[in-house]
Structure formats: C-alpha cells, structure tokens
Amino acid sequence: MLLNKIKRYARQRYASHLGRPMTHRRYIDGRLGMMGFLDALKKREVDYVVLRWFDSLPVIEPGEDVDILVADEDVGKLSECVSVNRRKRDIACDLYSVSGLPGTSHHQGSYYPAAKARQILANAIWMKGLVRVPAADEHFLSLSYHAIYHKGYLSGIPSEFSERNAQVRPPKDHDYRGILETLHGQSSYAAQELDMTLERLDAFLAGLGWRPDRDTLRRLAKRNRWIADNYNFLG
DSSP states (O other): OHHHHHHHHHHHHHHHHHTOOSSSEEEEOTTTHHHHHHHHHHHTTOOEEEOSSOTTTTOOOTTOOEEEEEOGGGHHHHHTTOBSSOOTTOEEEEEEETTOOTTSOSSSSOSSOHHHHHHHHHTOEEETTTEEEOOHHHHHHHHHHIIIIIIGGGGOOOOSSGGGGGGOOOOSSOOHHHHHHHHHHHSTTTTSOOOOSHHHHHHHHHHTTOSOOHHHHHHHHTTOHHHHHHTTOOO
C-alpha cells in the first residue's frame, strides 16, 4: 500500500514537472471550493458536465471526488481551473475528455463512446444555475453504462445467472440498482419494462447504441470480470 502511494506521488510530481498529466486525476483548489470552481467554469463557458452524484453540489462530502466529462476543445480551459498536485483540503476530480485525449482518458481509451459523450454534452442542462449535468435520459444511460462496463459485479447489480451472483459485491457508497430504478422512472424510457440485471441493462443499452464496441469491451474486460464472463474474454 505504501509503495503504491509512493509510486503514485512520483508519477504526479513527474507529470507536474513536464506539464503533461499522466492520468485523469486532478485537484480543485480547496481555497476556491466547489462554488468558486463551478463559477469559474461558467464564466469561461466550458462545455462540460458533472456526470453523477451532483444533487448536493456545491456541497461535497469530505473524501468524495467529482467526475467530469469535457469537450475536447475545452480541456485546456478546464485544466486552467485544476491542478495535477494535491494540497491539503483540495477536492479530487476525474477529468475525462470526449475522445480520451492523453491525460483525460480512461485506461487508454475514451470514458464513453465519443458519439454518446457528445450527446451527453449537447443535451446537458443547468442545475440550480450553477452546474451543468446530464439531462434525464443521458443521466440514466450514462450511469447505466458506468455501472455495467466500468463497475460490473462491483456495482452490486445482480446477474441473471445464479452462478455469477457469487461475484456480485454491493458497494458501500452507492446503491446503483436502486438509483437506476429511480432514474429509469424519470426518463423517457419509463414505459419500457426493464429488469435491473447486468445482462438486461447491457441489452437495453445495446438497443440504443450505447454498448461499447468489441475492442473496447476487450479492453474493459481486463478490469471487469462481468464483461470477461459475459463476452467470453479471458479478462
């Protein structure tokens, strides 16, 4: 554990020295706070969204981070408002660009399919006049994508196959299944019956063009055992 922290710190310092972040992790100045940060993005007219867990913003619990999707052309503007190195009381955030540009990628790829990421940004809405967030449909679809393809069994969402459910691990922080049921009911897809299982959600997203392509699934399977099981990858 200590060795991993030392390695992470060394990578951050090296990236800071070069001026080229090596990962998507950034830090919001704790002196500025979330309110000041969001106000700065608004003044700069940055094309972005906070992807999830935004209902309480600008209040953020200690230890929580913020997941941000940003248009490729506005990565520079947003980067001016964050830092690579962490200081005391800074707020952690993860910065993902539409096409997965260096320093804003997710395991050497885009966080969402680029066309869907652009859809999220194009349909974004203002919440409280302060922060841009996904509209109801994109909120449901993007969180479903995150739960299935980024979390898999670790989302706590059950599988249709009993032999797989031994691998399901309910997270301590968020009830993905319950939240997705609520978001489904608030979306334009509410009239469509949908069982909240990994396989049914995967099929639902596929029908809307949200399932990743085969190469992306293979890449994600390295860190997602459900994908490896469902698509017969070695993982």
